[in-house]
Amino acid sequence: MLKNQVGIVTGASRGIGKAIAYKLAEKGMKLALVGSSDDIHNVEAEMKEKGFDQVKGYQVDVSEEKSVDAMVSTVINGFGGVDVLVNNAGMGFFKLVEDTTVEEWRRVFDVNVQGVFLCSKAVLPHMKGKKAGTIITISSDVGRYTIANGSAYTATKYAVQGFSGSLAQEVREYGIRVGTVNPGMVDSYFNNSEQGVEDKKDWLKGEDIAEAVAYMASAPKHMLIDEIVVHPLVQNYPIA
Ligand code: NJP
Numbered sequence: 495m496l497k498n499q500v501g502i503v504t505g506a507s508r509g510i511g512k513a514i515a516y517k518l519a520e521k522g523m524k525l526a527l528v529g530s531s532d533d534i535h536n537v538e539a540e541m542k543e544k545g546f547d548q549v550k551g552y553q554v555d556v557s558e559e560k561s562v563d564a565m566v567s568t569v570i571n572g573f574g575g576v577d578v579l580v581n582n583a584g585m586g587f588f589k590l591v592e593d594t595t596v597e598e599w600r601r602v603f604d605v606n607v608q609g610v611f612l613c614s615k616a617v618l619p620h621m622k623g624k625k626a627g628t629i630i631t632i633s634s635d636v637g638r639y640t641i642a643n644g645s646a647y648t649a650t651k652y653a654v655q656g657f658s659g660s661l662a663q664e665v666r667e668y669g670i671r672v673g674t675v676n677p678g679m680v681d682s683y684f685n686n687s688e689q690g691v692e693d694k695k696d697w698l699k700g701e702d703i704a705e706a707v708a709y710m711a712s713a714p715k716h717m718l719i720d721e722i723v724v725h726p727l728v729q730n731y732p733i734a
Pocket of ligand 1: 504505506507508509510511528529530531532533534554555556557582583584585586605609632633634635636676677678679680681682683684685686
């Protein structure tokens with residue numbers, strides 16, 4: 495089902511996004527890998543070394559409109575289209591409100607919310623034209639409930655949840671599916687942490703989230719999976 499389809503995965507240079515890239519490449523997808531630092535080219539080289547020839551890295555900040563538009567045009571022209579967009583790029587920090595600067599507040603909204611808006615907006619004319627496409631955003635469990643000391647990050651994920659729900663309704667008549675994958679605690683480099691440390695050994699792995707993305711993207715065309723919520727068993731969280 496995903497074989498030879500074209501995907502864009504943002505934030506693919508490490509953590510969850512890199513795991514998603516590997517999973518979708520294993521399914522036979524052709525991939526544009528997006529990251530804001532030049533690490534993305536190392537991931538492209540690493541994947542090619544492992545035999546995944548149909549991948550290309552793009553060093554693009556998802557919060558910058560012109561760069562996003564140029565990347566999406568290049569992907570559509572180069573790969574012949576785009577079938578799946580995975581909005582995974584994101585950042586976060588956990589601070590008291592009074593310790594959060596305006597610059598920090600703006601930046602997390604620029605990346606987590608504006609980035610999702612810009613990447614989605616850029617692929618929509620193409621997806622509408624061919625009456626097909628899937629847009630999956632890696633939101634968060636804190637897109638549905640709140641935690642202390644995470645006001646800025648939590649607010650971005652509530653925003654993304656609202657954006658995705660509204661967009662899903664706007665584009666379903668075009669055969670375009672929009673959904674979110676909402677993880678709890680995942681062992682990655684999130685918030686400048688280390689991946690693979692003892693403290694996080696029972697947390698979700700990037701591969702767990704990648705499985706959810708692949709499941710959502712490969713659902714039959716008549717089916718929309720709105721949301722997948724995944725937590726590690728060790729996480730204590732409110733169950734609705
Ligand atoms: O984080 P990390 P995760 N433009 O830091 C890229 C959500 N989530 O994998 O730009 C383009 O290991 C960055 O690359 P670079 C979270 O909110 C996580 O955990 O080169 N790319 C890197 O590849 C986020 O939406 C947890 O530095 C940009 C990647 O993003 C998603 O999962 C829990 C960028 C970040 O990798 C992936 O985060 C949860 C930009 N402006 C939700 N800025 C969790 N880990 O526990 C950053 O509920 N990137």
